[in-house]
Amino acid sequence: MVNCPSQARLHKVASRSLATYHFAMTLPPSDMLCFALHSTAHAVHAAYAPLLHPLGLTYPQYLAISALSARDGMTVSQLGAELRLESNTLTPLLKRMEAAGWLTRSRDSRDERQVRLSLTDAGRNLAERASEVPRAFAQKTGLQMSEIADLRDILAALRDKLKPAKP
């Protein structure tokens, strides 16, 4: 990764050195990585909302339908591994999506513990329309595709370091 111009361009803001705070009492949120992540995730959510609202999708629903569009017929656990969520979050979300007519939830006949998720025609249709959204979002960020991919990979590496993915 020696040659990575987009990395340099991403890094427009001069760093405040954390060393400054070695003797400070309490770090203000604006200096914390965790707050930057938290607030940026919310800002991205807010940027997606107006793009998704016309489709009737919430942001987590959009992630779920995208995952199912890429791989249909997953179980709740498999979707959870993909989205890093568990059944306590997914079950109500999936029930709402089922009620909207975008997917079906049915017990696997070979293992009745598992629930398989399949997009309906309406769901596939919606997923296709939603596939336009990332491009519209990318425009809002003003970032190059390469910068977006770089940042995505940095974040995913941090996430997997903190919380290794399930099999």
Next chain:
Amino acid sequence: MVNCPSQARLHKVASRSLATYHFAMTLPPSDMLCFALHSTAHAVHAAYAPLLHPLGLTYPQYLAISALSARDGMTVSQLGAELRLESNTLTPLLKRMEAAGWLTRSRDSRDERQVRLSLTDAGRNLAERASEVPRAFAQKTGLQMSEIADLRDILAALRDKLKPAKP
């Protein structure tokens, strides 16, 4: 920003080019920046939780007490500008923190519309104990301080591009 070794070190993972997907139907979440942000923010939240739980703090409460520790006597709006939250989220959160005895909420006598927030002794004490937490978190990430600061600044810049800060 020509010389920035930590940037290079951050970027350990080879980028999948988004160009690959120019003709793909739907991007899977794992390839989306928005999902990387979403899931990494949750992973960071989860990494903080065991550090904060012994203190009796939730993650947003920790951000609030840190902000008040850095600048006491803020109004709800001022805290909201700092944390990028509004009264509909903050009021219940602050009431819980008041009930815990960490802060007081009192109407400003010169402008009765505003509510001023002041840490109690218990609140200041807690904030001081909580100030150890970022270092413990930094260890979990395995990142250098300079890398953390770089990533923080990249994210803050993206956030402010999407959602300019209030005055």
Next chain:
DNA sequence: GACTTATAAATCGTAGACGATTTAATCGTG
């Protein structure tokens, strides 16, 4: 000074997220 407008918090309803627990089905081992 009365009246409109603007602003600050609070309230309400809905959706996520998650710890802890529960229920139901399957697996493993004796």
Next chain:
DNA sequence: CACGATTAAATCGTCTACGATTTATAAGTC
């Protein structure tokens, strides 16, 4: 085969987050 352990979803309670609305105060205007 039986029975305890494991696994997959679902359920429950609490805390966030936020759009939309409401309430109370202050500011601006005639």
